[in-house]
Amino acid sequence: MTSQLNRGALGANYNEKIIWINHDELQRVGARWIRGFVDMHQIDSSHPEEDPNIKALFKAVDAGFKTILSFKWNYTDRDFPSPGSPEHTAELQGLNRLLSIVMGNVDILVIGNEPFIEVKEGQADERLNAFYESLADAVIDFRKMHSDSAMSTRLYMGALNRLDLPVKHTPAVERMLHFIASRSDLDGVDLHLHIPTLAGHKAMLDYALPRIRPDQSFLATEFTTMWHWKEHIVDKASTYFCKKYGFPTGTKVHQVISSGIENPMPYEQWVDFLSHEPWYMEYENFVTDAMKLYRGTGRLNVATYSFCPMRYRKQPLLATDTPWMLSGVYAPSAVQLKPDGSKYENFPWAGQFRLMQNAE
Template sequence: MLRESNHRRTTRLLAMALLSCVMGEFNQPCWGQILGANFNERPKDVNTSLFAASENTWSRGFYDVLAMRGITSLETNENVLGLQRAADAGQQVLVSFKWNFKGFDRNVPAPGSDDELALFQRAVETLEAIDRPINAIVLGNEPMWETHDSDLSFSGGVVPYVQFTERLLDYVQTEYGSLQTEEPRYFLGSLNRLDQTSNQNRDVVQELFRVARDNPAISGMDLHIHFGTTAEARGMAQFARQTLGAEKDLLVTEFSPVWRYKDHLNDAIGATAAGSAFASQYGYASSLEVDEYLKNAFANQVSRQEWTDFITSQPWFNTNHLSDMHGLFEEFGVSIATLGYAQPLSMRGLDPTKPNYSPFHINWLYISALVEGTTLEAYNELYMEDWLHEQRFLADLDDDSQITLADYDTIRSSLHQDVANLSYNELLKLGDLNLDRSVDYLDLQRFFDSYASVNGVRLGDLNGDSIVDVTDWPLMLANMNTSLVAQGIDESLWQSMGDINRSGWVDRNDFRLFKNAYLAAGNRLASLEAGDSEIAAPEPTCCSLTVAACVWLGGRHWFQYSKRTASKTNSTTTYGSNDSHSLTGRIRVWLSRSR
């Protein structure tokens, strides 16, 4: 399958987004959406070196609570330790609880029973063992597949599984959530195959959506969208958004076109001209079936280039899967979607030729079981291209397919505001780019990184060394309050002279930009919103900027500028060393107050 160009893909997705925003039945602005890492039942596979390379900020794992009952030491459990590593690496953590009642051949326990209490306690003990902030908890995982039908239908006026989930929520809130510095958000789910009317009408589905809509303690619903056709995926997302309403959040913690792939496992890899060319290039028989090719790749690992050429040559493989799904998720207000992230080496030797095999495993981002090289090198090249594109364009807050200073202004205006109680979708619109429920310098850092990746220019890097640090500072100060247009300076030099916003004038707006870029680069000041009393004794970082400015510049130009500004507002102002209009005083005030 030929892969469309980045320009064509961006144009297509923008047209889809604009159409859905204009014609969508919810009459809501377009939503942003985060892609995250899904480790499923194996958080032990967390490899923190991958997070920076993929610019990832969210990690999800699930725990089978019934299976966890046999673990004597949760604190040393490798799956618990895996999410600890993720949190310590700066990840926002999402935990799902799996209740595999069918697998253990048992029914949902009776309300108030010792059995119910024991399960609730084990769930909370697992959260306590993680011992790290948890941003979101999904209270269930695929109940339609993992719970007996008798517990999914009304009995005595209640649906037993739903009643169990509501009681679980109360217990987790009381015994865990309310005791945390910041309480996790709670979601119901995870629901499957909601494109099918038979599933839509099931008692458990209707009741879970009712609770999600009506209970203020529930933040929304989680879906698993595994599909054969795009129409099926759309049907699932559309039904969920229509049934949930526009106010609460949707998550999708699993998604793949697995049933489409499964339908083609017995196709010949050389059935098309592109496939035949691939087979000839790499020495395979054109008649080799897809599942046999996959068996060989799982057994021996192929080069990353070969894997890219393989999937590109196969008409059943959608190489634009990530960008297509990202567009669909944005359309229906999915705030977080997590993808199969990193194949464990133990997956090598998998045999896709076995009966009833479902090829979930070829839809991951890092594919060390299929591709040779280190884990960092063994990624799905075309998925990674789209993954990074979507991660970076999360900073496109005004949805104009660009990352500009207009997006920066949105984040800056929301800095340090009280936004913790807003929905994820509302937070994304304000610039909470990692959805940690705060618009802060981590979000500005992500904006500046995304701006640099997309536009090829790092804002605030005046000397061109690709970082923002104290060595850039004097270049701005030397030109403060200077019209570069009036001096006839070539526009290509404006950034290096301190005109970061390219207005033709080096002014306070550029100062604000530099200061925020400096902070976002990890150079922390004593206080972002300090008063004059705090500025008088700044942190060493603040002092270093102030002293550097004085030494390099000699103070003359800045002092003259400060004096001119002061004379306009107060002709009797004097310039003592502690006054806010002195050389050091004015720099400290601007460092502390400019935002």
């Protein structure tokens, strides 16, 4: 089945917080695609239609947005079930109940979230492959057995992480890519490109894309230079910023952010803070550059960029934390709300995001 490409669309990623979908925020920056995931071990499999995230997703469908839904199976604390076991049968039953309400209603369904992360230590091997292959085949069979409308939902599998690193080119990853290529009903692979350099983003594409069929495409449902930013949150904040806003000289970047979490700063101060950090401004065109790279392959279906990182975080940002709040299209909880109670567009990602909508 040949992929139906969307010319490299750029949409909004809400991860597990589909309930945070805000139609006004999406429209402000021109987003038409929404992506989120549901945890298959957290959702009420007996009544999935009552799940708040599913309800929020369907409201977006009714409002005319295109949607990507990923299914997450968290096996970090348990062994994969053996085929035919009660546990495996329960997984398939829960899957079928959810498929009965989403198939034909969402535009894209992704089998998996981050399987090579959401796995018990030592089991990212053929046991993982066998489990996800059984799920994929169940999804494919379900779609074939139902009405023509079910066929409108395109199928992807993944998401794979850090394939820029040769150490991640494991037999299990190779097997998953081969499996994706072997199934005509799968439109391609989902990739999570959290990589510190654009050269690394390219390396991951150069590894993954030749291993699926030429007629298949990819999703990039998460992408950032997060690990580059994480390296720098222990840096000293700029002398300019500290002097202007009364912070002691030597205040660390994460301490400035923590101060904002405790007492949200004006938006102008947030921009002043970020715009004077060279490590941040080095990638001020990241969304534009990444989208040009992805679209340049001719094989991008949809990429989605974060709309939900740490929007309501109250805990301090520690030196060892991952600063997801730097990556969102809308400003995080370290920034004051607008007078009307809405969030400010984040610097510089909202402008980049809007620009890439018009550049499709």
